[in-house]
Amino acid sequence: MTGPLGWLDRPDERRGIRFAEPDGSWRLWSYAELADLVRRYAGALRDAGVGAGDVVSIVETTGPRFVGLLFGTMLAGGAASPVAPPPPFGDRARWAEHLRGVLRASTPRLVVHDPALSLVAEVCAEAGVPAYDGERLLACAAAAVGPPPPPGPDGLALVQFTSGSSGRVRGVRVPHAALAATVAGIQRWLRMTPDDPTASWLPVHHDMGLVGCLLAPVATGSDLWLMSPGDFVRRPLRYLECFGRRGARLTAMPAFGLDHIVRRVPPEALTGLDFSAWRAVIVGAERIRPALLAEFARFTAPHGLRREALLPAYGLAEATLSVTGLPLDTGWRTATVEQAEVVGCGRPLAGAQVTVVDDDCRAVPDGTVGEIVVRGPSVAAGYLPAAGDDTASRTRIVDGEVRTGDAGFVADGELFVLGRLGDGVKVRGRMLLAEDVEAAAVAACGAPVGRITALLGQVGDEPRVVLLLARPEPGWLPAACAAAEVVAEGVPVEPIVVPVGAVARTSSGKPRRRLMWQDYLAGRLGLGEPATNGPATREPATNGPATDGSAGVLATR
Structure with a gap:
């Protein structure tokens, strides 16, 4: 076989x-x-x-x-x-x-x-x-x-259900050939051998945890240390010990996993851990804050983890998993777009071809923002027949290519991902994305990942920003709103306080912005209470990623 x-x-x-x-x-x-x-x-x-x-x-x-x-x-x-x-x-x-x-x-x-x-x-x-x-x-x-x-290679190996961040969940048909191409691409990218153990806490039900952190190590024949998301939430130090004591070298996680570690593990708890053999931390999520990468690098550097081990990446279920990734030993870089600093997600993997196109599907020059389109051997064979209307999703597979519905640009061969095209509004001729507003609000008040969520859309003929603040601490509200107003260039910003855990998320942890925006317009949002200058009085459901593997976990889009 x-x-x-x-x-x-x-x-x-x-x-x-x-x-x-x-x-x-x-x-x-x-x-x-x-x-x-x-x-x-x-x-x-x-x-x-x-x-x-x-x-x-x-x-x-x-x-x-x-x-x-x-x-x-x-x-x-x-x-x-x-x-x-x-x-x-x-x-x-x-x-x-x-x-x-x-x-x-x-x-x-x-x-x-x-x-x-x-x-x-x-x-x-x-x-x-x-x-x-x-x-x-x-x-x-x-x-x-x-x-x-x-x-044979055209037979189906997997049916992966998308996370539903941009519409109804859909079953992606993954042939054996596409799965094999993705696994081989990951192995080449990370130079995986049987002597390179992996450790993972990602749910095994979604693409990065399933393909990247289970199928690839098993196909390589390397040791694998496997935790559940709940294990990681409760004991992130146990995960770090896989690298510092047990010899694991490879892993992947969303940006909020890095955030959870640096916030929950005291620096003194790392005493005696040696991360010098840990050579790859794939970071895949929506938008990766450069400050968070730097913070994690500083946190682990005294124990031997090199900055170059952090590898931002981009992928999605429609491409089986991997699309781009930062090469080993290079170190991440950033670019500034519309006053926002964006982390590069590396170069194409597994034979993928990445193009950025305009509204008429014409390729745009380097440095120009447009929709990311992917072709290559790992592209899935389409979707299962839709169980209902899924037209809300901008992601689609057409003639062997994935039109991702994601905004980004290419510079010097590297892909920079900005966010979902469906999660934005036009302001003075440019696209304002929810991720940009959210990143500015989070940076302004130092909130943990996931505690501030931005929704954007039209109310009548006018654009509007809604900020959901999960049990905000004193000072968050004015700082977050002020930063959002600057980025939004005069678009009205409405803050709403919600309990932690109340934000609707997909089964892979991404905010369901379109669903929540529709609920907001219909008056069904009902997540909390009008924001004030003080913290909410309700107790949170949790203060970190979800503990069950069905929410608060990785998405690679």
Whole structure:
């Protein structure tokens, strides 16, 4: 076998995945043990009726069962479709409706779920979709049988659901060839070998955690230290110890992960940790604040992490994952656009071709802002049939290219990403983006990532900025509003105080700006109370990234 399944032919008995245990220990599953689990699940899925091209929805938490089902589905000839499990303290009804939408869009042959997630079985019963407890599926299956040969390069390997930041979630069809191209591109980019362990806390249900921090290390045959997002939120030092004590060298995270570390880990807690072998921290998110990169670099430098190890990157599910990334050992750079400092996201990876076009889809010169368009071998094969109207999304796959709906420009071959075209308004002939307003407001008051969210749109014929301030501290409000007003050049700014955790986010953690703007216009926003000069009185739901893997986690767009 080749591609992401190639490791099954000669699984290593010495290396494997170490899963974080609740008691602080790590449970090692060697690749030989995992390969056996994969083959057993492939046989069990075939026994349950999965055939070539069938979609299998996997609703599992981070653990060996997820790995066995993911690769087992592909080995059985099906397309694995990971679905983030319901949040432990979230809105169960809302998540159930999300799962119904996923089932309508993907029409899976069956759903396999964590035994503790009874809600999954309830929703599947309503929808008439067979649902299997992951443990019982394995226990009740016949002895593992040899699965059919894996499908060809055009067969589907994955169905990735987009995060829904710009519209309804959609199922992206990822063929084996596109997945193999992305994994190979990541391996070349990071010069990955079996001697380069990875550590990750990212959810395994979305592209960067799934492809970049699970499939790529497994395909390489390198050790992997795997935590859940909740583990990371509660104990970020445990994650850092993977690099400072256990030898991990590669990782990826959104910008707010860096922020969480520097705010929650006391500098003295790093005593004795050695980061000198840690050579790559891929940073992918919406907009990366240069000050945050510098702060993280200063925080870790006394313990050996080099500035050049921080690698800003850009990607999206429609390109399987990776589009651009900063080359190793080069160091990030910034550019100034409309008085905003923007971090470069590197050069094209995995054979990708990146073009910036104007409103008529014509390529624009270097340094000119337009829409980012991507072509290449990792571009997905389109979407599943839409389960409803998804025209709100600006991202689309047309004739083998991804029209991303993201604004950016190219300078000296490097891509600079500004934000979503759908999250802005025209002001005096230029596009004002929510990310620009948000970055200025955050910088002005020093708020943590995620505590201030900007919404932009039209109220009648006039543009308006709405600032959502999550439980602001004294002084945030005037500073944030003043900075937003400067960037917005006279556009009215309306602040609203909300509890921490109240901002609507996608399953990968990005603000659902369009949804919240529509709620604002309809008078349904109802997240908090009119802002005052003092902090809100309500207690926050959390003060950091979400703990469940279904919110507050990575998006690579």
